[in-house]
Amino acid sequence: MNKKMWLSIFVVLIALLAGCSNFTGGNESASSSEEGDEFPNQSIDVVIPYAPGGSADLQARIVSDYMKKEFDQTVNVVSKGGGAGSTGMNYIKNSKANGYTIILTAVGPSTLTPNSNDVGYNVTKDFEQISQISEAPYGLAVNSDLDVNSLEELFKKSESEEVTYGTTGAGLHQHVVTSELVSNLEGVNMEHVPFEGGAEAVSALLGNHVTASVNTISELLQHEESGDLKILAVTTKERLDELPNVPTFKELGYDLIGNGAWFGFMAPKGTPDKVVNKLDKTIKNALQDDEVKKQFENAGLPINYLNNEEFTDKVKKENKKNAEVIKSLEE
Numbered sequence: 001m002n003k004k005m006w007l008s009i010f011v012v013l014i015a016l017l018a019g020c021s022n023f024t025g026g027n028e029s030a031s032s033s034e035e036g037d038e039f040p041n042q043s044i045d046v047v048i049p050y051a052p053g054g055s056a057d058l059q060a061r062i063v064s065d066y067m068k069k070e071f072d073q074t075v076n077v078v079s080k081g082g083g084a085g086s087t088g089m090n091y092i093k094n095s096k097a098n099g100y101t102i103i104l105t106a107v108g109p110s111t112l113t114p115n116s117n118d119v120g121y122n123v124t125k126d127f128e129q130i131s132q133i134s135e136a137p138y139g140l141a142v143n144s145d146l147d148v149n150s151l152e153e154l155f156k157k158s159e160s161e162e163v164t165y166g167t168t169g170a171g172l173h174q175h176v177v178t179s180e181l182v183s184n185l186e187g188v189n190m191e192h193v194p195f196e197g198g199a200e201a202v203s204a205l206l207g208n209h210v211t212a213s214v215n216t217i218s219e220l221l222q223h224e225e226s227g228d229l230k231i232l233a234v235t236t237k238e239r240l241d242e243l244p245n246v247p248t249f250k251e252l253g254y255d256l257i258g259n260g261a262w263f264g265f266m267a268p269k270g271t272p273d274k275v276v277n278k279l280d281k282t283i284k285n286a287l288q289d290d291e292v293k294k295q296f297e298n299a300g301l302p303i304n305y306l307n308n309e310e311f312t313d314k315v316k317k318e319n320k321k322n323a324e325v326i327k328s329l330e331e
Contacts (some may be wrong), residue, residue: 008121084116131284167213
């Protein structure tokens with residue numbers, strides 16, 4: 001084989017290697033843009049850690065419908081219930097961190113369940129917080145037959161008489177928030193009575209089986225309007241328009257570790273910032289959309305948006321505080 005033939009073969013090999021290099025580089029470029037500017041270019045799964053048909057399912061579908069139009073991609077709502085929300089959370093934790101599988105979760109599966117049991121995840125270490133979308137505030141109510149007209153009177157009553165309060169269940173958010181408050185008040189002694197859900201707790205209060213109850217405002221409002229119950233204080237930072245005469249815990253001088261039952265979107269840890277920011281921006285736009293706002297209002301779901309940074313900070317702080325309270329309840 002002469003030198004001219006060797007040279008020809010060498011040139012062909014160089015060309016082939018250059019082609020392979022360009023091909024590889026093209027893939028890297030596509031991967032890079034896929035993580036940011038071109039996201040999303042395929043369907044998205046929005047997981048809920050509960051059975052279909054509840055509040056999480058409804059909120060996920062409302063926001064997902066907006067996402068479909070904004071992204072021009074299919075957005076599926078997928079139920080992964082079980083384990084007090086831990087099944088869905090673990091599913092997301094083990095999903096690819098690319099933004100195509102995210103979760104609409106809540107305060108319970110995020111900061112209560114993993115602090116009560118070893119469920120295989122930590123909300124601050126294993127997830128990226130995208131956006132908070134809603135927060136249903138709580139109210140502390142008593143039966144109207146009770147000769148108590150203020151929070152101070154209720155606390156005073158507990159110093160000398162047996163006072164009980166109901167919630168949706170032991171170790172759940174209403175219990176954790178109220179327990180932390182009461183435990184820091186000298187002389188105040190209120191015994192917790194857990195129920196299997198908010199409706200049962202309200203029924204017990206209406207029947208005078210407990211002295212007070214802590215529930216979402218939506219569970220209490222109709223009974224307050226009918227005159228059967230008196231709401232003594234609400235957990236919001238400012239007074240509610242529908243309850244202008246009811247003070248907040250804050251204005252009465254009480255700091256709470258939580259203001260209500262929140263829902264928010266999260267993604268697996270390591271999801272690129274560009275993807276998280278694009279999802280956050282789209283969710284924010286959805287919550288400002290008139291049709292979306294109307295659907296939330298009709299469902300009695302108070303929109304309360306927090307961006308990525310605000311939501312991350314909130315989850316971090318609540319997770320730490322809730323862990324401390326849950327540990328004290330178990331002692």
